[in-house]
Amino acid sequence: MDDIERLIREARPESGTRDRPLSARAERELDALVGKKHHRRVAVFALAAVVVAAVAIGVPLLIPEPESRVVAGPAEIDPSTVLHAAAEKLGATPSAHTGDEAGRLLDGQGFTPEAQAFLLASIERNGSAVRAERGTEDGYAVWRVTLDDGELVIRIDTGRIVLFIDAAGREHRP
């Protein structure tokens, strides 16, 4: 170790090290993550069905509070669940497509419900959604879905994208 390496190591901010054992939280999260997978697809479709049914009969209160995401905060839900449910409501099909839909969103051209559904399904598949939280926008209950490079705001009742905030903080409304 030369003098510069020693200086850098001595300037290291306080934190744990990689040789520490897994915490109780980490163990719980692993169990929840791997254990719940077997039922995940069923849960996704069940959630989508409940939301659609609740909207159809006009009883918003039937929409369940999001199940606590064990590996994140209690107000959050797996973002892929949100995207999947929204895309289903908009009529997405799992056919192949590209990111062109995102361009259309930004350009405001041809951004039909079908295009939105394609976009949501695409984001779900490529895994760029990091987090989803409940919120309100213009008086409507929405999901705020944080992406690798921005944030999508999706109305819970319709599944429609109402706002996209890009990485620079600019707002785009279809």
Next chain:
Amino acid sequence: MVGRRRARADEFRAFYRAHYSVILTVAEQRLDGRQAAEDAAADVFQIAWRRFSDEGAALSLPWVYQILRNVVGTEYRRRERARRALDKLADDPADPQESDARVDVRDALGRLPERERELLFMAYWEDLTHDEIAAILGISTGALRVRLTRARSRLRDALQPATTGEHDGRH
């Protein structure tokens, strides 16, 4: 089918146990506090599990390291509460716990080009081995050693002006 699913789950469990602590350590170095780091690590492995189980992604440290970078980047944008450890320290240079030398080194690190600063962080703050860093960067360990030598040299140069300045100031 069930047996294969169980085998995949076991593979992920082994990967998680092998890499959770290093990912948490890196997150701690890049975010402001243990809680934020644990949240980020949880996000990382949730994304990793989804891509592994749904899309058949191959498990590797470079892959989850990149996911962590994305998560941390998103965290920076989404919440101003998360700042780089370096920025946080620069904002509070009067911390009596910090020696002058540590503050000088952190300031000098902050003046390096990002590529070299990141490399020094990875090598000396984030507990990554040289083999792991080389894999993350997609270079050979030989090339890594060359880059590290160059980065240390740049840091040495960055530390010089302060010393020279103090010296000159006395005259």
